[in-house]
Amino acid sequence: MCVQICQAVKDGNSQVLDDVQRVVNDSSYRPEDPRELCGRLFTTCYMASENSSEDTRNRAKDLAAQIGSNHLNINIDMAVKGMLGIFSVVTGKWPQFRANGGSARENLALQNVQARVRMILAYLFAQLCLWAQGKPGGLLVLGSANVDESLTGYFTKYDCSSADINPIGGVSKMDLKCFLQYCVKRFQLTALVSILDAPPTAELEPLTDGKVVQTDEADMGMTYSELSVIGRLRKISKCGPYSMFCKLIHSWKETFSPSQVATKVKHFFRMYSINRHKMTTVTPSYHAENYSPDDNRFDLRPFLYNTQWAWQFRCIDDEVAMME
Numbered sequence: 552m553c554v555q556i557c558q559a560v561k562d563g564n565s566q567v568l569d570d571v572q573r574v575v576n577d578s579s580y581r582p583e584d585p586r587e588l589c590g591r592l593f594t595t596c597y598m599a600s601e602n603s604s605e606d607t608r609n610r611a612k613d614l615a616a617q618i619g620s621n622h623l624n625i626n627i628d629m630a631v632k633g634m635l636g637i638f639s640v641v642t643g644k645w646p647q648f649r650a651n652g653g654s655a656r657e658n659l660a661l662q663n664v665q666a667r668v669r670m671i672l673a674y675l676f677a678q679l680c681l682w683a684q685g686k687p688g689g690l691l692v693l694g695s696a697n698v699d700e701s702l703t704g705y706f707t708k709y710d711c712s713s714a715d716i717n718p719i720g721g722v723s724k725m726d727l728k729c730f731l732q733y734c735v736k737r738f739q740l741t742a743l744v745s746i747l748d749a750p751p752t753a754e755l756e757p758l759t760d761g762k763v764v765q766t767d768e769a770d771m772g773m774t775y776s777e778l779s780v781i782g783r784l785r786k787i788s789k790c791g792p793y794s795m796f797c798k799l800i801h802s803w804k805e806t807f808s809p810s811q812v813a814t815k816v817k818h819f820f821r822m823y824s825i826n827r828h829k830m831t832t833v834t835p836s837y838h839a840e841n842y843s844p845d846d847n848r849f850d851l852r853p854f855l856y857n858t859q860w861a862w863q864f865r866c867i868d869d870e871v872a873m874m875e
């Protein structure tokens with residue numbers, strides 16, 4: 552965006568110049584360097600917890616340096632422990648991660664409280680960052696959940712996916728990777744290379760020897776590549792469980808047996824139906840593609856489903872039995 556603004560000002564676009572001067576509150580300002588402009592407009596924030604790796608922190612720092620954003624490093628552990636302390640005072644119990652002997656419910660709750668604390672802090676800093684610098688105004692909060700996370704519900708309701716607008720909320724992970732590869736070449740953002748190579752992870756569970764063991768794809772039970780195909784079939788091709796299975800047994804026949812395809816389709820639709828309610832409160836997205844699952848503005852479907860899908864799954868099972 553900053554590259555385009557600087558180019559427009561250089562080309563003599565007076566409307567763009569007026570807008571920039573109004574936004575930065577400086578009538579004499581004339582943007583020439585995109586990185587310098589980015590530092591005035593864009594604040595990035597790495598909110599680390601005890602479960603965050605040094606590798607991820609460094610990737611965020613390197614990317615922020617290359618784009619020129621005003622970058623903040625925050626540790627959220629104090630806030631997380633404060634929230635858990637309140638719970639402990641009331642109940643007399645302190646939940647534990649699965650890695651430390653806790654149950655699945657405890658493990659999920661401990662991940663969710665980290666994610667939700669980040670949302671609260673993001674809004675606090677957005678409202679008061681400029682005030683702390685003696686500048687007028689406030690900041691918009693940008694979200695960063697993608698289509699595949701939304702489809703499967705692989706995010707916490709009212710967490711750091713909650714924002715004022717989500718620029719990538721209508722884009723799948725695979726398309727995002729292509730966009731990042733374009734940015735590496737187009738804008739010489741070499742910091743994106745290590746981000747592209749890193750396995751996607753929420754980093755909400757304890758590290759092992761300082762290394763990440765939790766990954767998105769293991770948590771979801773599917774790869775982002777598979778979800779990208781499924782997402783298109785669900786929205787663009789209007790497929791339910793059975794019709795999606797019938798299409799995938801052909802397109803995935805070199806990789807998976809019919810029973811494996813059936814398992815993946817069932818797993819997806821269980822996750823999709825259980826978590827569809829999250830799409831009713833999802834952050835407004837910029838829609839660049841026609842496979843978005845955004846419930847309020849783009850994809851008007853039910854959000855209450857029978858998660859058993861009894862008739863559809865029985866049809867799939869009958870088809871598998873005939874084929875095998």
